[in-house]
Amino acid sequence: MTKHKDPNERLDQILVAAKTCFLNNGYFATKMDAIAKESGLSKGGIYFHFSSKREIFKGLVEQEYDAAMDFIDTVTESDLGMAEMFLELAEHFVQLFAHSDRPRFMVIIGEMALRDKEIADLLGELQTSYYTTITALLQRGVDDGQIKSIDVPSTAIILKSLLDGIQANFAVGLDFDLEKVTTAGIELLMNGIVSTD
Numbered sequence: 610m611t612k613h614k615d616p617n618e619r620l621d622q623i624l625v626a627a628k629t630c631f632l633n634n635g636y637f638a639t640k641m642d643a644i645a646k647e648s649g650l651s652k653g654g655i656y657f658h659f660s661s662k663r664e665i666f667k668g669l670v671e672q673e674y675d676a677a678m679d680f681i682d683t684v685t686e687s688d689l690g691m692a693e694m695f696l697e698l699a700e701h702f703v704q705l706f707a708h709s710d711r712p713r714f715m716v717i718i719g720e721m722a723l724r725d726k727e728i729a730d731l732l733g734e735l736q737t738s739y740y741t742t743i744t745a746l747l748q749r750g751v752d753d754g755q756i757k758s759i760d761v762p763s764t765a766i767i768l769k770s771l772l773d774g775i776q777a778n779f780a781v782g783l784d785f786d787l788e789k790v791t792t793a794g795i796e797l798l799m800n801g802i803v804s805t806d
Contacts, residue, residue, distance in 0.1 A: 624672060625648075626647035626649075627665045631666070640662075641656075684701075699791055699798075702772055704787070711776070715776055740766055743765035743768055743769055768798070
């Protein structure tokens with residue numbers, strides 16, 4: 610008798626398999642047959658949950674975003690001071706980049722965004738959401754005196770771009786001292802924008 614899995618488990622099973630295939634072969638070389646084989650499901654089982662390979666890919670992009678935003682929300686809703694929040698966020702994401710396949714997957718997302726307007730639009734929406742969240746956090750710090758008076762939206766873009774740059778270095782296999790890079794980034798942040806009052 611076949612054991613039926615929860616639909617969310619099936620979705621995760623498909624997404625994990627698809628991500629493995631995309632990382633191993635790239636988006637365009639990956640066929641639905643390969644995703645089905647990797648997941649242990651039939652193609653029909655895949656199509657029951659996703660209408661196309663693009664829909665699976667979009668699901669993966671959204672999953673990456675949701676996981677990041679869940680962590681950001683947890684930190685920003687905590688009782689930590691502004692400096693501690695930024696330290697917590699920086700350490701989390703640098704460690705994530707160093708110890709996961711996320712940087713390599715971001716390269717594939719970037720390639721897809723160059724070729725597929727729908728993916729480019731989705732990526733643009735997600736990046737804008739990151740900027741909006743970071744902007745709100747920075748503005749909160751300015752309003753309560755924990756952060757100097759700064760150009761908040763531009764600073765949000767710079768901070769996100771710093772993280773994206775670190776992630777890109779991991780994607781191409783650059784090896785560097787995580788602790789030193791994180792410390793230098795935090796010192797730059799603290800000395801650059803955090804109020805000393």
